[in-house]
Amino acid sequence: MTAADFDYEDLGLVAGLEIHQQLDTATKLFCECPTAIREPEESDRRFTRYLHPTKSELGEIDEAALEESMVDREFEYLAYDSTCLVEEDDEPPHRVDREAMETAMEIGQLMDMSVVDQVNVMRKIVVDGSNTTGFQRSMLVANDGAIETSDGQVGIEDMLLEEESCQRVEETEDGVRFSLDRLGIPLVEIGTKPDIRSPEQAREAAERIGMLLRSTGKVKRGLGTIRQDVNVSIAEGARIELKGVQSLDDIDDLVRNEVRRQVELLDIAEELDERDAGVGDPQDVTETFEETDSGVIRGALDDGGRVQAVRLSGFDGLVGRELQPDRRLGTEFSDHAKRHGAGGIFHTDELPAYGVTEAEVEALREAVGAGPEDAVAIVADDSSTADLAIEAVAERAETAISGVPEETRDALEDGTSRYLRPLPGAARMYPETDVPPVEPDVTDVETPELLTEKVERYEEEFGLDSGLAEQVAYGQRWPLFESLVGQDAVDATLAAGTLESTLTELRRDDVPVERLTDDHLRETILLVDSGEVPREGIEDLLTALAENPDFTAEEAVEQEDLGGVDESEVREAVAEVVERNAEQVETEGMGAFSGLMGECMGALRGKADGDTVSSVLREEIQKRA
Template sequence: MSEYDYEALGLVAGLEIHQQLDTATKLFCACPTERREPEEAVRTFSRYLHPTTSELGELDEAAVEESRVDREFEYLAFETTCLVEEDDEPPHRIDDEALEVALQIADLLDMTVVDQAHVMRKIVVDGSNTSGFQRSALVGQDGQIETAAGPVGVEDLLLEEESAGRVEETDAGVRYSLDRLGIPLVEIGTRPDISTPEQAREAAERIGMLLRSTGAVKRGLGTIRQDVNVSIAEGARVEIKGVQALDQIDEIVRLEVRRQVELLDVAAELDDRDAAVGDPRDVTDVFADTDSGVLRSALEDGGAVRAVPLHGFDGLVGRELQPDRRFGTELSDHAKRHGAGGIFHTDELPAYGVTEAEVASLREAVDAGPDDAVAIVADDPETAELAIEAVADRARTGIEGVPEETRDATEEGTTRYLRPLPGAARMYPETDVPPVELDPSDVERPELLTEKVERYRREYDLDAGLAEQVAYGRRMPLFERAVEAGVDATFAAGVLEGTLTELRRDDVAVDRLTDAHLLGTLRLVADGDLAKEGVDEVLGTLAADPDLDPEAAVEAAGLAGVSEDEVRAAVADVVERNADQVEQEGMGAFSALMGECMGALRGKADGEVVSDVLREEIGKRT
């Protein structure tokens, strides 16, 4: 794909960054914010959710479409799950720690903080919240960040509760886990000031750096999500949800521009052909004796085949819009939203066991000519009818151009239809939580990560690469605590950014190591109770048995410190065994003997001490 002239196309993009905060408790209750494994659940309960009207009596279109799919939502509850999380008790007062972090973020984004934070309800009926809505409060407005291509305005900063984590699809609906529900989350929305894919990525990276500078945001997969709003002059605003990786944002924007350009070309061609979408029809009889496995399976289960004629669409349903995604894929996405497995269409038939004769009969059954296409859905009668109606509706919007909608990002950088764009009707006041007065004057502005890198180089003499690794790494707060506790900065940085990586490569379960494990081990070295050379083995012992503390792990690993006399005895023994080599090579034998000495002492003595003693012993014999 050649790069487009984005200025000529009128590309406009904006970002919504969602970042979990690393607070002790959830936003509206005292439950912990640690994630849990589904198998740790102690019970389950189920809900059915339906949209409600706003204060003005309006229904949100996105919520209405979501509710058309009748689904049961099952929730995994843990021993820490409370009545607030189950929506059986009103929410508590908004968490003070979360508010303080949000105010720090507002400061870093140069935002104007509102006088009072008023909690609102945002209707969400996809099951991701037990109450059927998400609570959200505006904290700041009118900020700005800088990029190489110019400033990008930051429109608003909201403090929200995180949704429940989706575990899996079930036969009845969806299973969610309540461990994630209610974790404090900030949502940062930029103005549509972004004009190139590269600027979109740079803006996201800048905001991410500012967020991590607080030292109070969660790290790891799923803790930060980017939504990207993209449009071109002749296209439409499309919201792309769930971009997980920063380095994917520019490709997401490029491919969405391509999709809109291709859809506009399709619409222009359809206009030239005077295209139209016919009424859906039952064509079950056409496939009564089919050899197509998909169609036959549906019919044997009592299903039906529904078809819609797409007049003037021949050759365009198979038009590629993005890599491996065609206009027909867009139609199929809408069918899948109503429970169908997908669609077949005449641009790809005969295939999948459907014969030329069946295609001819299909065209005849729906009065389709040679310039027309036909799309079919095979499923139970109700699902097939709903799905083919959705296909027909999407085909009609294809004649008009690019529809406004919400889309879901894929791992490949493409997108698929998710739901219509939400409207203002999904928001209304939360009456169970009182407003909170906000005073940003008492909030201390955190040091930026870029500033930390320079300080680490200046104060701790770390090289540029290691300083950046530490500052931008997830264990930056732990590094600072270790240095404050008297641990050598270079050693602490090496363990946190080097040793742990090496242990992970050796299949050591380093994710089981807590901050207490790591800090305690570093302090043992600083206090002279553990040799640096024993750190790997102690951390491996702790990873294997996280219930141990570092002191116990040292004992379990047999790494309790040895006296200087014991070091001298061990070194002298090594030198004696290699007396001939020492006599011939002198200090040239040092490297080989040093390794043998460290092996004899098994990490029980500091390398510098062993080195000094070995040099002394060799010196005695030369």
Template sequence: MTEYDYEELGLVAGLEIHQQLDTATKLFCDSPTVRREPEEATRTFTRYLHPTRSELGEIDDAALEESRVDREFEYLAYDTTCLVEEDDEPPAKLDAEALDVVMQISELMEMSVVDQAHVMRKIVVDGSNTSGFQRSSLIAQDGEIQTSEGAVGIEDLMLEEESAQRIEERDDGVLYSLDRLGIPLVEIGTKPDISSPEQAREAAETIGMLLRSTGKVKRGLGTIRQDVNVSIADGARVEMKGVQSLDDIDDIVRNEVGRQVELLAIRDELQQRDAHVGEPQDVTDVFADSDSGVIRGALDSGGKVTGVRLAGFDGLVGRELQPDRRLGTELSDHAKRHGAGGIFHTDELPAYGVTEEEVDALREAVGAEPEDAVAIVAADSQTADLAIDAAAVRAEAAIEGVPEETRGANDDGTTRYLRPLPGAARMYPETDVPPVEPDPSEVEVPELLTEKVERYQSEFGLDAGLAEQVAYGRRMPLFERAVDDGADPTFVAGLVESTVTELRRDDVPVENLDDEQLLAVVALVTDGDLAKEGVNEVLALLAENPQLSAEEAVEEAGLSGVSEDEVRDAVVEVVERNESQVENEGMAAFSGLMGEAMGALRGRADGEIVSSVLREEIQKRA
């Protein structure tokens, strides 16, 4: 991957972090925020959405483009789905618990909370919200975080409702699930103060740490998403949406810088060639006898082939912008938005069953010169016309340079076109939800995770690695509850980080273990009713049989605690059975006999007690 001089290129970047809050209920109704499986759905319903004018009397460009694709949206509803989520009832007041959490976050980022928070509607017609808009409210502004490359300003903090989850793309629409819709979501936007890929990642990591410090954010895949805004001098602001992993952020920034650098080089070449884009036209006759599977399939279904002359584009449509993505890929992304499978272009033909003779006939049909390229789309009549128009518009933009747009993050660190950048025309006031007056004076500022790590080392004696694992782990609240109840910190830390991981590796379904079960097992150990050596067996039994209580699991495993007299009797039996070894080796026999004694007690006795009694019995005979 090429490494650029980002200062020389004038890199400017900013982040938008979206994090689900772990509240009891959703933002505007009393439905729980627990996620569901699609097969649990009890019913479905459909919607068709269209854009509306904002209070400015304008229609947002992004919403307008989305509406040009005619789609039906189907929603999976559950026994917990309410009328607010279905957009059949006005929303309730802003959730108080969610408001408290975002005020904690604002305090951690030294932000100023607004005097009055008003809920706004943000037009969204991609089906991710049944109402056709997302409700959002500005809560705080003007904060700051620190990175090793300098301070990064925090522009604003929004509290909004999470979108529905996309389950399946269909030819005529999209299937969504409503279990996620309405979960409180905090959106944190930085100022464009980021000047390197590494700083972008560090800033995201810092914000993530602050969010988790509240103990009130959801964990797991999809609960946090990062959007990255990038531009370079002479380029344009481009928003990359849906970066799932922090590990991808620096690659996303690097690849976008590279894409803009290449697009600017293509622009310069196109302008030098006096490039222009012709009018799209029907070129079906050229391919009447084609053996290309894609083209043949379209024509046999009553479709057609449309083409457009790209004057001066020869050799540039196939130029790589990002790994395995070319200018032709960008044209194809735009065509796909209108239902086409993609485009063919002459920089890659003959190929895909298209012959050299057909390429020559195509170039002649559109009047292409040797320095020109041609792009074609094969699809049904309406799709072919819309798709080739979209590809032509994107080609025209290439002559100007880098278009402002919203792009989606791919798993490999590259991005794809989604839609134009949204503007102010997508926002207008929500008339169903009254404004609230946030009061940050009563907000308790949480302990930072970095501070917890230091405290766990100094107060509980945990080593640095284990302290960090526990503090940043999802079971940190359980650890603190158990220690507050008198449990040994080292034992509990090992349980939540090492023991559970070991069981997972042994294919034990540890996801069935809830915090209350783990706390109950810890309490049994603390009270001497279960030896530490029996914990793994009890947890495995609970994971396989979640209906059992911890006490029942101990009983069923035959691990009920034994008295010290019973321990001594078992140890004496082992020692006497190995009397000659004890006489000959003395304390050197300890290791071998310890394993035998623990086996005889089957994990029912604490190892330290067994060890102490065994030493006594050996010393008597030695």
């Protein structure tokens, strides 16, 4: 059965969203450092840490943090001249950033949420290296709101204001390298109630929340500034958290594939129950592969490693069963093994293959006492890794007998997911004693115009067509557009077309438009609107500014000789073109217009308005026709 065949209501699909959005504040949440992202090569110092989980106030240790700590890794951090001792955890955090708190309250109002009377900062244990402290600071700001979708209302459970984690730079031989530039950027986490009942509604709800966030004009834009987590379960399955969805386009596919995965796991569990399945104890089968030609196994043995195996009674034919596109139950086992450093696993549903022979498969089955209905999984690696990895495989196989395990999974770009860690529990939260509580005041917080309302206003007030109005309203430069058409009173279509269509075309032509500042764009549009530069010269002028960002628009015009020409110069240039093509003009008359128009514009090099050139060319042709 494919995901398209599912009756989600019949399956009892329940889903909820967690939206994480960076705020565009001047400084970070608990210090005065800027929120700009730096390049790793700009780092001027670095240090290392080893992190371990701590007990909660009740003496409990969070299961997810405990599993994370079992992976022995060194964490290296890149620091900059724009980071401080707070980010390095060598100084206590400062008070909560006021701008971030005000923006969070504004977002809460857009979702009809109730702001709490007192905001208290909590510590959330995180020992994967993404925070130098071993925890993330988080605070509840508002709760009990709602948004509308075409399939009904979706409740908003709560909104937290948090500090963003470090940016992961790369894996190292000893662990992971992180960058401190992102650590501490204010971040809101918005959690919906489990009111979502279809993949399509999940995507629509995420789009609605994203629109409301962008309506504030106070959130960061671009890759990595917003992340979606999706919680999914079906009636007989388990709650799964799909972590780190980067694109809204992926949400519905991720929900469909997770539902399919749970349906398949439940079918497998039923089959295993009928077979009275079980999992044996891991054992060493290195001798079975002493003469192997398998490259993976041979490489492990030549490095002094071992081969560990586990008998999976009743699993024959099920380890290779597909759960999601190109991901099988064996892939799930492999994901758990990889968490402990192994490259992966082999299992008998896919063997002989990868250099493992039929004779070796038979010898393997005999070594662990596997019968016809049994499967065998093996791990080849150094002794310590092989031991930990095969134990992890055995534990995951045990849960397969029960059904669907609760867990956090990593959302992949192809719409599937892989195991990441157990679901976190309440034991990971405890009070932050270094930051005083905040009593928020909502009286001065204004509710901003929604982007959907902005689109309608642009159409009515400025006469923009619906497509262009939506591009501007949902784009990053709408504040500049409003300043241009308001304070500077420039032509709205000129401003909108330049900020959206023209920049898009230049980006497609590999012009580095990211170097263009608002000042560059404002100066260019004003020069064109005043007639000092013809509209045909906009692309050339912006290209020159992108390649020489230290120039002003007027300096670029002079440097590139992009200034307009008067009508006498236009007539002179057009007359020369018509003279060179006199025979064609006499023969074709106005039929020659199209070809000659391009030649005239080329001769004038974008220095004249197209309408003027067209009018003069028609006059010159008529004289000779």
